[in-house]
Amino acid sequence: MKERKKELRSWIARQKAQYNDSTLKELSADILAELERTPAFDRAQTVLLYHSLKDEVYTHTFIEKWSQRKRIVLPVVVGNELELRIYTDPKDLIIGAYGIAEPIGRQFTEYESIDLAVIPGVAFDVNGHRLGRGKGYYDRLLPQIHGTKIGICFPFQLIDEVPSEAFDIPMNAVISL
Template sequence: METSKPAVRKEIREKTASLTSEEKLSLSDRATYLLENDPLFKNAEIIAMYWSLDDEVNTHRFIEKWNGKKTILLPVIEGANIYFATYDGMKDMVKEDRFGVLQPENSNIYNIKTIDLIVVPGVAFDRKNNRLGRGKGYYDRALSESRCPKVGICFPHQYVEQLPVDIHDIKVDKVVFA
């Protein structure tokens, strides 16, 4: 595997694009099954997730399943930062302007220090729990303020031996993949 972040992103995106919709959904179901059976998830009450894009582990059904049983938070992009707000159902979701990500509107913003678990998306993760994001630093800035466990979730091809890392990159505590 190439060693530069852009090269790794390109290689992983190509592999993800080669998966069929059915393969993505099957792998997503397996990954979220493993997540919900993990003690970190089981013991958490306030969980920050993400509303998945097409090239990420699909979290939509998982969020719907657990909404109401646990407090589910989703990221809200504001300027150069993300905040986590309560998910109250699809009726309150709006498309964010710059990236087209669905996010809660008119919802309660939670202090990141009150969250029990953060489930983190990534382009790739490695065996040392390093995370490679999309390159904008949103999660690195947010995660640097958090002391709760962080779990990366990904497709198997997104879990690699080693990633290039910078000093500001925030590790996850665990990686779950199908």
């Protein structure tokens, strides 16, 4: 299982390398426009998002846009766990673990109020299974989130089958193009 996941991560990295940054940003805009059209996003008051890395669906502008109308919560890496914090403004971000911009401020613990969780992944499959980067951060966070979970990914990251284990939490939906 571990080897299959490692091979899949490597294959996805090779696929991603075939795209330049501007193409990935264009694809990101289309994916996020699709997310905006979902009833789950429309209804959501509190949305868990992520501040994207260079190789993920680009969320920086999307976070800024929606933070004026919805409560946006972002993860912060603390040790082996993800803590959540409310996004307030780009000036209130600092570069944290793995080079990810993370919000400062106090910890957000009202997990039950999260209506929608938008989750990144290395790969997703048609049944909503997710392959992460291998550290298990979202594996430990997702069981605490009871709202709708939507994975977002580039087209080459949506595959037929992701190797999954009993503890893996599937997404309610996956948005790609």
